[in-house]
Amino acid sequence: MAPNTLTIAEAHEQLKGKKISSAELTQACIDRIEKVDGTLNATVFRNFERALEEAKKIDTKGEFTHPLSGIPYLTKDVFCEKGVPTTGCSNVLRRKDYIPAFDSTTTKRLKAAGALSLGKTNTDEFTMGASTETSCYGVTRCPWDTKRVAGGSSGGSAAATAADECLFALGTDTGGSIRQPANFCGCTGLRVTYGRTSRYGVMSMASSLDTIGPLCKSIEDIAIVLETIAGKDPLDATTSDVPVPHYRQALSGSIKGMKLGMPKEYFIKGMHKDTEAAVRDTTKVFESAGATVEEISLPHTEYAVPTYYIICPSEVSSNMARYDGIRYGHTTGDAKDLIDYYHRVRTEGFGNEVKRRIMIGTYALSAGYYDAYYRQAQKVRTLIKRDFDEAFRKVDAIIAPVSPTPAFTVGTHENDPVAMYLEDVFSVSQAMAGIPALSVPCGFSKSVTPGFVEGLPIGLQIMGPQWQEERILKIAYAYEQAAEWHERKPKL
Numbered sequence: 001m002a003p004n005t006l007t008i009a010e011a012h013e014q015l016k017g018k019k020i021s022s023a024e025l026t027q028a029c030i031d032r033i034e035k036v037d038g039t040l041n042a043t044v045f046r047n048f049e050r051a052l053e054e055a056k057k058i059d060t061k062g063e064f065t066h067p068l069s070g071i072p073y074l075t076k077d078v079f080c081e082k083g084v085p086t087t088g089c090s091n092v093l094r095r096k097d098y099i100p101a102f103d104s105t106t107t108k109r110l111k112a113a114g115a116l117s118l119g120k121t122n123t124d125e126f127t128m129g130a131s132t133e134t135s136c137y138g139v140t141r142c143p144w145d146t147k148r149v150a151g152g153s154s155g156g157s158a159a160a161t162a163a164d165e166c167l168f169a170l171g172t173d174t175g176g177s178i179r180q181p182a183n184f185c186g187c188t189g190l191r192v193t194y195g196r197t198s199r200y201g202v203m204s205m206a207s208s209l210d211t212i213g214p215l216c217k218s219i220e221d222i223a224i225v226l227e228t229i230a231g232k233d234p235l236d237a238t239t240s241d242v243p244v245p246h247y248r249q250a251l252s253g254s255i256k257g258m259k260l261g262m263p264k265e266y267f268i269k270g271m272h273k274d275t276e277a278a279v280r281d282t283t284k285v286f287e288s289a290g291a292t293v294e295e296i297s298l299p300h301t302e303y304a305v306p307t308y309y310i311i312c313p314s315e316v317s318s319n320m321a322r323y324d325g326i327r328y329g330h331t332t333g334d335a336k337d338l339i340d341y342y343h344r345v346r347t348e349g350f351g352n353e354v355k356r357r358i359m360i361g362t363y364a365l366s367a368g369y370y371d372a373y374y375r376q377a378q379k380v381r382t383l384i385k386r387d388f389d390e391a392f393r394k395v396d397a398i399i400a401p402v403s404p405t406p407a408f409t410v411g412t413h414e415n416d417p418v419a420m421y422l423e424d425v426f427s428v429s430q431a432m433a434g435i436p437a438l439s440v441p442c443g444f445s446k447s448v449t450p451g452f453v454e455g456l457p458i459g460l461q462i463m464g465p466q467w468q469e470e471r472i473l474k475i476a477y478a479y480e481q482a483a484e485w486h487e488r489k490p491k492l
């Protein structure tokens with residue numbers, strides 16, 4: 001088996017047993033990127049020489065005590081990495097090649113563990129989107145069918161992981177951006193409880209919703225990365241000192257007697273019949289493992305998209321204010337005055353989706369409309385959170401689809417932003433409630449229907465109460481080990 005196709009856990013065993021060196025593992029990922037990334041466009045910056053240098057140092061030391069030691073990975077292009085261009089895939093930073101003078105906390109923790117950064121992956125501009133089509137570097141393609149999108153916004157990280165360009169990748173999830181691309185590309189992705197991982201040094205989109213997390217080839221790998229990056233960070237006041245459990249140890253326990261809820265609001269008109277069938281079919285696997293599945297209700301689900309698309313743009317409009325062309329980023333020479341300068345920098349630097357959100361958010365927060373939109377949305381957010389509180393009194397975890405269909409073709413929603421927003425119908429509620437949720441492969445499309453073909457990955461979403469990553473990982477692990485969908489690879 002080519003070393004780049006290994007999981008972290010498998011590669012770690014081989015490194016420890018001296019069956020393979022970190023330099024060989026790193027070179028295998030580099031070769032793979034060079035072979036397939038011209039088609040996928042998952043990477044936007046490559047740091048191969050440095051990764052190889054670091055790999056050789058680790059090989060010389062020969063200590064592979066940490067499971068991430070000598071393991072190559074890729075990072076979504078919104079994580080600051082000292083000395084490495086970081087652009088948010090936006091022209092506002094790309095034109096000036098913003099190079100951070102510091103590491104994000106996650107980068108720092110991964111470095112300390114001995115993981116090797118191969119470079120940066122593509123994302124929707126400042127993570128706004130569900131298809132990685134709004135990036136200034138162009139679209140990332142789905143490894144299972146390159147006419148299709150990889151999902152978004154962490155589409156680069158998902159495609160790279162699924163195509164074995166790396167052993168794992170980092171992403172961010174504000175309203176689905178880890179889970180949805182993992183589901184489109186057939187890998188595994190975890191959105192953590194708000195505050196479980198540090199966001200220090202990661203470009204903000206919507207601060208009350210942003211989380212950062214891993215995309216991997218297996219649940220065990222998710223546990224390994226999470227253990228390494230989770231926990232209190234004095235540099236991010238929203239992180240919590242809730243202890244970080246040994247996630248990997250918790251995986252193998254039985255799920256016998258666990259109660260799982262399937263929300264009826266997550267099966268809607270217009271969803272792909274194979275998505276519905278694959279998700280409903282998981283019941284059999286859970287039942288044979290001794291768990292029960294019952295129908296539940298999350299009654300405010302229908303308000304999730306409209307609520308999110310008030311709160312998220314409001315916070316975006318504030319976070320994007322820093323890109324004014326004065327401290328860093330794109331500049332322009334011939335402005336009449338300061339206002340004209342801001343106007344030109346932001347007109348030239350931002351793409352349409354970012355501009356649209358700045359406008360919606362500024363409007364929703366303005367004096368005359370704040371009560372009608374923003375305050376109202378915050379109240380509905382509380383109701384959505386209460387739906388989950390209520391549900392978790394009855395069930396241990398919730399299972400549902402991640403999105404209504406498998407990967408759609410590039411350009412499907414080009415002229416219809418609202419249709420693109422509706423892609424998020426199953427992935428924004430968890431973000432507003434601040435709960436953990438993951439996507440694990442649960443099948444493939446089987447039939448040809450308008451706009452879709454056979455053989456596209458489908459993911460199962462598993463949600464748990466706040467701080468219960470351990471529980472959802474255990475459930476996902478039991479499912480994954482029984483179903484084995486994660487072992488299929490795209491032919492590229």
Ligand code: GLN
Binds near residue numbers: 127130172176177205
């Ligand atoms: N698709 C959602 C949006 O466009 C989620 C993005 C994200 O999680 N970063 O806002």
